[in-house]
Amino acid sequence: MKKSENIENQDILLFDGVCNLCNSSVNFIIDHDPKNYFRFAALQSDFGQQKLAELGYNTEEFDSLVLLSKGQVYKKSSAALRIARKLSGLYPLLYIFMIIPPFIRHGVYDIIGKNRYKWWGKQDSCRIPTPELRSRFVDA
Numbered sequence: 001m002k003k004s005e006n007i008e009n010q011d012i013l014l015f016d017g018v019c020n021l022c023n024s025s026v027n028f029i030i031d032h033d034p035k036n037y038f039r040f041a042a043l044q045s046d047f048g049q050q051k052l053a054e055l056g057y058n059t060e061e062f063d064s065l066v067l068l069s070k071g072q073v074y075k076k077s078s079a080a081l082r083i084a085r086k087l088s089g090l091y092p093l094l095y096i097f098m099i100i101p102p103f104i105r106h107g108v109y110d111i112i113g114k115n116r117y118k119w120w121g122k123q124d125s126c127r128i129p130t131p132e133l134r135s136r137f138v139d140a
Contacts, residue, residue: 010039012138013083014051014066017042021112021120022065030136032087041138048139063113076113077105 013029016022026040041047043062051066052059055073067079074082077097084094097105112119129137 011037011070011086012039012041012051012068013079014041014043014048014068016062016065016116017044017048018123019062019116019120020122021116023123024120025065029083029087030133032089032091034088035086036136037086038083039136039138045139064109076109078102080109081105 013026015026029038029040041051043049043052043066049059051068055066057066064075065079067074067082069082081095081098084091086092
């Protein structure tokens with residue numbers, strides 16, 4: 001993303017850049033986001049670290065995706081369901097799960113988050129976007 005663009009008006013997804021599940025999820029979102037609603041930044045990136053610090057979150061733990069949207073901050077299952085709501089196909093129907101109390105939704109999310117490296121693996125470094133996708137990433 002060009003520095004001159006106003007990123008405050010973008011939906012920005014902060015994700016664990018070394019997590020295979022997270023990187024696959026970013027690819028899935030890109031493939032199902034034909035209107036380009038979302039921009040991305042790794043939690044480990046300079047931008048991600050700055051945002052985590054501004055929000056008062058731990059800058060060393062990357063167990064949740066963080067969605068920054070129109071001045072609001074969403075984490076865990078709330079972020080995932082808000083993302084699904086803007087995707088193409090039937091994925092917006094998943095938003096109905098918002099009726100489930102957050103402690104249950106987040107509990108399931110936490111189980112997956114704590115086991116994601118064991119179940120899906122981990123990369124040695126953050127993903128580098130292809131030239132075609134570079135504009136979708138804040139720090140690229």
